[in-house]
Structures are given as structure tokens and as C-alpha cells.
Amino acid sequence: MIRLQLNLKEGLLLTFPIILVFMILVSSFTSCQINSAYGAYAKAPESPTGPTVNDDNLAVEKVAGDLDIPTSMAFLGPNDILVTEKETGKVMRITDGKLMPDPVLDVPVAASIERGLLGIAISKNNQEGKTFIFLFYTASGNGVDESDVDDEVPPLGNRLYRYELVDGQLKNPVLLLDLSAIPPNDRPEHNGGKVLIGPDNNVYLIVGEVGGHRTQAQNVIDGPAPNGLGGVLRITQDGKIVDPDNPIFGEGLPLNIYYAMGIRNSFGMDFDPLTGNLWDTENGPDTGDEINLVFPGFNSGWVQVQGYMSEDLLENGVSENDLVYFGNSHYADPKFVWDTTIGITALKFLNSDKLGKAYQNNMFVGDINNGLLYRFTLNEARDNILINNTYVGDLKALQDNEINDPKENQPLIFGQGFGGITDIQVGPDGYLYVLTYTGSLYKILPKADSTLPISQKAETATEDDSVQGNSVNVVIRGINGGNSYSPNPIEIQAGQTVTWYNGDTISHTVTSGQDGDDDEGSLFDSDAIIPNQHYSATFDEPGEYDYYCVYHPSMVGEVKVE
Ligand SMILES: [Ca+2]
Ligand SMILES: [Ca+2]
Numbered sequence: 093m094i095r096l097q098l099n100l101k102e103g104l105l106l107t108f109p110i111i112l113v114f115m116i117l118v119s120s121f122t123s124c125q126i127n128s129a130y131g132a133y134a135k136a137p138e139s140p141t142g143p144t145v146n147d148d149n150l151a152v153e154k155v156a157g158d159l160d161i162p163t164s165m166a167f168l169g170p171n172d173i174l175v176t177e178k179e180t181g182k183v184m185r186i187t188d189g190k191l192m193p194d195p196v197l198d199v200p201v202a203a204s205i206e207r208g209l210l211g212i213a214i215s216k217n218n219q220e221g222k223t224f225i226f227l228f229y230t231a232s233g234n235g236v237d238e239s240d241v242d243d244e245v246p247p248l249g250n251r252l253y254r255y256e257l258v259d260g261q262l263k264n265p266v267l268l269l270d271l272s273a274i275p276p277n278d279r280p281e282h283n284g285g286k287v288l289i290g291p292d293n294n295v296y297l298i299v300g301e302v303g304g305h306r307t308q309a310q311n312v313i314d315g316p317a318p319n320g321l322g323g324v325l326r327i328t329q330d331g332k333i334v335d336p337d338n339p340i341f342g343e344g345l346p347l348n349i350y351y352a353m354g355i356r357n358s359f360g361m362d363f364d365p366l367t368g369n370l371w372d373t374e375n376g377p378d379t380g381d382e383i384n385l386v387f388p389g390f391n392s393g394w395v396q397v398q399g400y401m402s403e404d405l406l407e408n409g410v411s412e413n414d415l416v417y418f419g420n421s422h423y424a425d426p427k428f429v430w431d432t433t434i435g436i437t438a439l440k441f442l443n444s445d446k447l448g449k450a451y452q453n454n455m456f457v458g459d460i461n462n463g464l465l466y467r468f469t470l471n472e473a474r475d476n477i478l479i480n481n482t483y484v485g486d487l488k489a490l491q492d493n494e495i496n497d498p499k500e501n502q503p504l505i506f507g508q509g510f511g512g513i514t515d516i517q518v519g520p521d522g523y524l525y526v527l528t529y530t531g532s533l534y535k536i537l538p539k540a541d542s543t544l545p546i547s548q549k550a551e552t553a554t555e556d557d558s559v560q561g562n563s564v565n566v567v568i569r570g571i572n573g574g575n576s577y578s579p580n581p582i583e584i585q586a587g588q589t590v591t592w593y594n595g596d597t598i599s600h601t602v603t604s605g606q607d608g609d610d611d612e613g614s615l616f617d618s619d620a621i622i623p624n625q626h627y628s629a630t631f632d633e634p635g636e637y638d639y640y641c642v643y644h645p646s647m648v649g650e651v652k653v654e
């Protein structure tokens with residue numbers, strides 16, 4: 093077996109010149125990243141009344157709870173699921189709806205922000221007749237979980253391992269890929285995370301730019317050579333180069349393992365079961381969340397372009413000629429764009445008719461900010477997204493395959509209230525499974541197959557709820573500057589409570605202070621308020637209190653207390 097490994101020494105050597113180049117480029121390319129608050133990592137909570145789907149024939153059942161920040165899952169068999177936990181580094185097993193108390197594996201992980209145990213894929217299709225488990229995680233620098241958080245120990249790397257399932261445990265690890273986990277800008281984000289076995293039996297890994305590396309893989313023309321980050325990587329299950337005589341991007345490591353480049357970060361990809369085409373989600377900075385068709389040689393355009401090139405959301409004024417190309421690579425626009433980011437995550441094709449013919453082979457997508465599950469249909473050639481007549485609502489605004497205003501998302505919402513979604517899979521039973529950052533695993537199935545009593549209609553508050561007792565209401569209307577919160581300012585007496593009701597279609601926060609303040613959120617901070625939910629704060633001291641939304645800092649309000 094040839095181990096394909098970008099070893100650590102090589103990685104460190106590559107890192108040095110990248111830092112120098114990065115310092116020159118940082119002001120022009122990453123200002124929006126540097127300025128955005130860590131508050132952008134707030135996650136949608138689960139709805140207090142539980143998740144629901146917008147089809148009366150379907151139900152949502154909880155399969156398991158009490159997982160510790162689960163990130164990805166894979167089915168060993170019917171009702172037999174392996175789940176990765178981000179910050180414990182544990183691979184947990186859920187059998188017949190029961191979470192086994194002991195993990196099948198526990199690895200030491202670095203876990204700050206977006207680091208951790210991130211991806212899992214299972215293959216039983218190999219010559220040895222073994223069950224291979226592929227895991228992608230940020231390896232701890234000293235063998236202790238979260239030592240990057242607690243003691244600032246730098247991680248060893250973002251590593252792809254292959255394990256074997258032996259007697260219910262994961263054994264015989266083989267290190268297949270060792271990628272840098274050291275961010276040049278001190279931000280432990282954009283480590284990507286999903287691992288897939290393709291229809292060709294090869295292993296596909298999607299990895300982000302890892303804290304803002306700036307190489308030719310990020311379309312920096314004068315930048316250093318690609319270092320294995322910011323793209324989809326493809327190797328064989330034994331860690332060999334796929335088709336070494338015909339590499340997509342070029343000869344030699346790491347160029348010959350790239351399948352796609354120019355990807356900022358991603359938490360979702362899947363192969364279309366009908367065409368074998370790979371699709372992914374991609375996270376924009378504060379604009380330009382994307383869904384892409386990822387053909388071999390795809391260049392997604394980051395850091396020069398995010399969203400549709402013609403719209404120039406990043407205001408770089410570039411054309412296709414300003415990007416970096418290798419071999420037969422070329423740029424392509426995304427197939428769907430959110431102008432205001434939602435924290436897009438998982439992507440999965442429902443290759444089953446168990447939820448109804450209309451949903452068969454639809455693409456389902458999740459997000460982390462809102463806990464929303466979106467549904468997409470494809471055109472006949474299955475090379476683009478086509479919102480067809482199976483949706484309800486204002487479809488005209490979606491004809492451009494773009495959410496210009498967050499309120500355009502409504503027809504696409506298939507389910508809500510899940511909490512931040514980290515993974516979506518289809519079980520051997522043909523049902524849709526949804527994993528959440530909040531620690532739950534749900535399945536969506538026909539009501540006729542559900543073992544739960546007739547599910548109760550979720551009760552949600554409405555903005556008409558009258559002022560109760562000593563409380564006054566503010567409605568969150570949506571992104572509209574000083575008119576985002578209504579009324580604004582709200583004037584109250586000391587000792588009164590303000591209750592904010594989210595009347596918009598996406599999550600917002602009510603966070604004290606102003607964007608960029610050192611003490612933002614120190615007086616009050618709602619975290620994500622999902623649509624139709626409330627947050628309350630009581631003001632005992634007279635004064636004027638600014639607040640804003642950490643997801644959308646242009647939303648500002650004020651509480652005046654007399
Ligand atoms: Ca661990
Ligand atoms: Ca793109």
C-alpha cells in the first residue's frame with residue numbers, strides 16, 4: 093500500500109511562505125472575514141415544540157438525543173448508525189434507537205470553533221471484504237481533547253484516516269491524508285468536513301481554506317502553489333492517486349489529488365443517485381452561500397468570486413480571466429445563491445420514494461443559523477436547480493435561483509425547528525435522517541409508518557400576543573437597518589421586561605452593544621431566535637441600551653429605560 097501523505101514537515105515548509113504572502117493580501121481579500129464577529133457562530137436552537145415538516149402526510153420522530161455536538165453520520169445497516177462528535181472525538185453508535193454508552197472509537201481532537209471530528213464514511217465495497225470507516229478530524233497536538241482551546245496547543249493536522257470495524261470497535265488506523273490545520277490568520281475555521289465514497293468507490297473529502305490560507309487554490313494568481321486545502325480531494329480507499337496518468341489539475345502532490353478548487357468552506361456534498369454528479373454546499377463570508385454542481389476540474393472562484401460572478405457580491409470586479417486554472421479546470425457559477433448567508437451545511441439526495449413520489453431524488457439542504465431544512469428539485473437534465481410547480485408560495489422570486497431577500501426562502505422550507513443541522517442522510521429504510529448541532533437525531537417518515545401518537549400541531553406564538561403583565565413586545569421584522577426591530581426605539585420603565593418576537597423567516601439575535609464592541613452581548617444576548625420564537629430581557633436600571641443582530645449587524649435597535 094502506498095501511503096499518500098502530505099507529511100507535517102512538508103506542511104510546515106509550505107506554511108512559511110504562505111504567511112508572508114498572506115500578510116500582503118489580507119487587507120484586500122479578507123476584510124469581511126476579519127471584521128465579522130465570532131457571534132456569527134451562534135447556532136439555531138431546537139424549537140421548544142420540536143421540529144415539524146410542512147407535509148401533513150409526514151411526521152418527525154426523534155431517534156436519539158444526548159449526543160455531544162454531533163457533526164456527521166453514516167449507516168452501518170438498518171437502524172444502526174455511527175455518529176461523530178465534534179469536541180469529544182468520539183464515534184458513537186446508535187442501534188435500534190438506543191445510543192450505546194461506549195464509543196466505538198475515541199480520538200484526541202483539537203476542537204476550537206470549526207475544528208474537531210468532522211466527517212465519516214463507510215465502505216463495505218472492497219476486495220478484502222472488510223468494513224472500512226473513513227474519518228476526518230483535526231488531530232490534537234498533545235493527545236488531549238480541546239488542548240487547542242484550553243492550552244493553545246497547535247493541532248497536528250486535519251487528517252483523513254481509514255479504520256476497520258472489528259468486533260464492534262474501530263481498529264487498524266491508516267493515515268491517508270495529513271493536511272495543515274494551522275491557520276495563517278489565527279482563526280480555527282473553515283476546516284470543511286464531509287467524507288463520501290463515490291459511485292467510483294473512491295474517497296472524496298471536502299476541505300475548506302483552513303483559516304484563510306491564500307494560495308493558487310484560492311485563486312491568488314501570484315500566490316504559492318496549492319497546499320491541499322480549499323477544495324474537494326479524491327483518493328482511492330487505499331490512499332493512492334486516482335488515475336495517476338490523467339490527473340485533473342496536474343502532476344505531483346497535492347495537485348493530483350484535487351477534484352475541485354476555489355472552495356471557501358463546506359459542510360455538505362452528495363452524489364446525485366441518477367447522474368452520479370457531485371453537488372456541494374459552500375459557505376460565503378457574509379454574502380454568497382452557494383449550492384454547486386462539482387464537476388471534475390471545478391473552480392468555485394473563492395477568494396475572487398462568491399455567488400454569481402455577474403453580481404460581484406464581493407465587489408472585486410473580476411472576470412473568469414482573473415482566476416487560477418490548472419489542467420482542464422474551469423470556473424462555473426453556483427446553481428443557487430443566498431445573498432445573505434444562512435450558514436448552509438448538509439446536502440443529501442433522497443434516493444427513495446418512501447416519503448412520496450414528489451420527493452424522490454429531490455435534494456435536501458440544511459443550515460446552522462436557522463435550523464431549516466430546504467427542498468430543491470432539479471431540471472430534467474439534472475444539471476441545474478429548477479423550482480418547479482410542486483412548491484407553494486411566491487415562486488416568481490425564485491426563478492433567478494437566488495434568495496435576494498431572506499423572505500424569498502419560504503416556498504423552499506420543507507421543515508423547521510430542528511436546531512442547527514449538521515448532517516442529512518437517507519437510511520436503508522428510505523427515510524430522511526436529520527442530525528443537529530444540539531445533539532439530536534431525527535427521522536422524517538410517513539405518518540402511517542410512525543409509531544408515535546398523532547403528532548401534535550406545533551404551537552407557536554404570534555406577534556399578536558398581547559402585552560402581558562409588566563412586559564412589552566418588540567417584533568423582529570427582518571433586515572432593514574434601524575427599522576429591523578419594531579417599535580424602535582422601545583421606551584419602557586425600569587423593572588419592565590421586553591419580549592422580542594421573531595416575525596421574520598430566518599433567525600436573528602438581540603445582542604447588547606454594537607458590532608465590534610469588546611463587550612458586545614455582555615448585558616443581554618439572545619443567541620439565535622428562530623422564526624416564531626421569543627426572547628425576553630428585564631431592564632432594572634435606567635439608561636439607553638443599544639442592541640443589534642450578530643448574524644446581520646446592519647440590524648440595530650435601542651431600549652430606552654426611564
Ligand atoms: Ca477524544
Ligand atoms: Ca463559487
Ligand SMILES: [Ca+2]
Pocket residue numbers: 489490491492493494495496497500
Ligand atoms: Ca430571487
